[in-house]
Amino acid sequence: MADYYYNQKDFISAEKYYQELFKYTEAGDVAYEAHFWAGKSALAGQRSGDARVYFSDLVKLTNAPQALVARAYFALSETLSSNMWPVKRMRII
DSSP states (O other): OHHHHHHTTOHHHHHHHHHHHHTOGGGTHHHHHHHHHHHHHHHHTTOHHHHHHHHHHHHHOTTSOHHHHHHHHHHHHHHHHHTSOOOOOOOOO
16 A cells, blocks of 8 residues: 555655554564655655654664665665755856
């Protein structure tokens, strides 16, 4: 259901369903993936602060798959760079 909403660009609903999935830690890797995609949903929905929390929490989980942790680090850097000052484009005459 969460993937459906993400693909429909309904990022708030997607995030909600991903949150429900990652509450079930007994789901193993699926729960970690849901945690990651909750962050991606928040980021796509222009809520970089929320996304940063998801990714920061995920990289701290010691049982998370290392490949997913690496992806979370990259996504975390994306959230940090999205909050940087907007760069003004210079017009060259």
